[in-house]
Amino acid sequence: MTASPAGRASSAPLMGREAEPTLFEISVPGRRAYQLRTTDVPARPLTELVPAAHLAEAPVPIAEVSERDLVAHVTRLSHRQFSVDLGMYPLGSCTMKYNPKFCDAVAADPGLASVHPAAPAALTQGWLQILVELEERLCAVTGMAAATLQPAAGAAGELTGLLLMRAYHESRGDVRRRVIIPDSAHGTNPASVTLGGYEVTTVPSNDRGLVDLEALRGVLGPDVAGIMLTNPNTLGLFEEEIVEIAAAVHEVGGLLYYDGANLNAILGVVRPGDMGFDIVHMNLHKTFATPHGGGGPGAGPVAVAAHLVDFLPGPRAVREGAGYAWATPARSIGRVHGWHGNALVLARALAYIHVHGAEGLTRVAQHAVLNANWLRRRLAAILPAAHDRACMHECTLRATPLKDAYGVRALDVAKALLEEGFHAPTVYFPLIVDEALMFEPTETESPQTLEALAQAIERIAERAASDPEGLHRAPQTTPVARVDEARAARHLVATADAARP
Ligand SMILES: Cc1ncc(COP(=O)(O)O)c(C=O)c1O
The missing domain is CATH 3.40.640.10 (Type I PLP-dependent aspartate aminotransferase-like (Major domain))
Incomplete structure (x- = not known):
């Protein structure tokens, strides 16, 4: 098993807030990612190959870019993402663990x-x-x-x-x-x-x-x-x-x-x-x-x-x-x-x-359970467990004390963690737990990374006491700041802007 790097899993330097132009915005008519060689196969009109009823009335607009620009674009975008390869992703119930490269x-x-x-x-x-x-x-x-x-x-x-x-x-x-x-x-x-x-x-x-x-x-x-x-x-x-x-x-x-x-x-x-x-x-x-x-x-x-x-x-x-x-x-x-x-x-x-073999698979489970229990105990003073007993591979904690004292909720803690360079845990699930924050560290995280996460939560708890309003606006250092999550679900826009050239 490979552990993620110790300490703060900072991806902040890669996460500027400037808007990234879309491929359509950098499109230049006639530019191609690659050229097919000329062929001696005679061209046949499309209508001979596809029934007219299934043909689009106008060509579908596609971005015309060089391979160089395309690769730079997707590479830049990939640097603005958080991923299992970049840092800890303690999304409870979802098991977002680092995956060994030999499987790839x-x-x-x-x-x-x-x-x-x-x-x-x-x-x-x-x-x-x-x-x-x-x-x-x-x-x-x-x-x-x-x-x-x-x-x-x-x-x-x-x-x-x-x-x-x-x-x-x-x-x-x-x-x-x-x-x-x-x-x-x-x-x-x-x-x-x-x-x-x-x-x-x-x-x-x-x-x-x-x-x-x-x-x-x-x-x-x-x-x-x-x-x-x-x-x-x-x-x-x-x-x-x-x-x-x-x-x-x-x-x-x-x-x-x-x-x-x-x-x-x-x-x-x-x-x-x-x-x-x-x-x-x-x-x-x-x-x-x-x-x-x-x-x-x-x-x-x-x-x-x-x-x-x-x-x-x-x-x-x-x-x-x-x-x-x-x-x-x-x-x-x-x-x-x-x-x-x-x-x-x-x-x-x-x-x-x-x-892994049989023994290695058993160790996967043992380490996953150990990591979750370590985190549960380490965070108990700030985020008490929903049930005060040993957990398995994930622990469900409550932000209720922060809410009662400062009006800072589970969502605020999760968003502030993004500024700290960690992916958020699962929030408000299971539904039966008040202000639920569900952490699943997985077996792939090292003690140093777990300690860094705990320290990040301590900093967030200090901010809750000194600047609760600031926490309501978190995150501020990520490519996208706090979004209206209900609006995203209710007004789904599933297509690219059709008006683009
Ligand atoms: C407890 C539980 N059941 C079922 C599922 C569904 O699995 P999938 O996302 O592969 O459809 C999940 C997904 O996270 C889960 O946590």
Whole structure:
């Protein structure tokens, strides 16, 4: 594992406030990034190739720039960004950790990257071996029987899992209507339940931040298809009564779905299958390399216990004799992604698993938990924990004391952290915590970086006492100052300025 540089992760020198001209503003008619050589293939009118109904009436305006200007433009823009490669990104629940560069090298290997997904199995045995070996390792980590590697992200895995749940119950002639979700759950959980055709029943957390077992028993019944849980939960706390929860849900014929977004907290220590879960999704882009977010591809494989294997999406790469082949399970729910999922993300994950080995993966979890607990204790005097007990890989803290004393809220603290050269933690999530600031330092940060973050928060607390108004205006040193976040969501402008030449 590579630690980020010690001390303040300052990106400030790169972050001027001057407006960067757009590519359209530096466009010069006739300028090209590259020229194709002249060809002796006779040109055919476009209307012969594309039906007239599908042709645009006027050419789409594109910026005309040289390759030099284009590269300078995107390089300048990249220097105005904050990224996992630049500094600490403690965005709780999202696991924005530094990703080792060897995974990039594997994914860029032309032997993997240039293979066409429709190439027959006989010509792509190496790729099939990668998929089979990854599936086997993911099953070993989760304690499951088999997995689909197709889903493109965590949320896509959730929907796949709910469709599997439905297929299982329907195959038994059992029509069920509700899925239970705790009130601390990630927003994708209820969305997936609704997309999967079920109704959400919310179960409250108790004063320890865990599923209230008695309340759960109260909402269980023969119409419950299952429960979706993440363990550790989205407060960063381990559900200590998971065995009792599993027994209660199984008792009414329901299934347990494990939202594996927080799998990095328990890797190699405990397995969802041993806790009683039937279906598990994993966010490979959180736990096993591949940066999360930024619009890049992810992967959300779904692993299942033996009684659900027949319903998995297909085709799956399987062992056949001494080689590998494609096979679709007997009662498959069908495809959930074109071809074989985001294959290069899958290759990255296998590379990450191989390089760390079983012991290394366990250390990933141990260090992630250690870092979060260190931070929780170090910040306790300023930002008390929502629940005063050991956390797992993330800690949910409260800015309530700063709000009560100076009117400085969680949002102000998060924005001021940007001025300090750190990415903000997750704010106001989970919804059940007042003035929540959720920090997930991840295992990749060094003690020096954690201490630098703590000192930055101490400086912010001092500013809260001396200049609370200034904190309401933070950040002032970043390319974009405080934005009206509600307005951005309500008045979405998704296109470039069409009036530009
Ligand atoms: C607990 C939890 N569940 C599900 C998801 C959804 O994962 P994805 O963003 O890959 O769709 C996330 C994402 O951060 C999460 O934190």
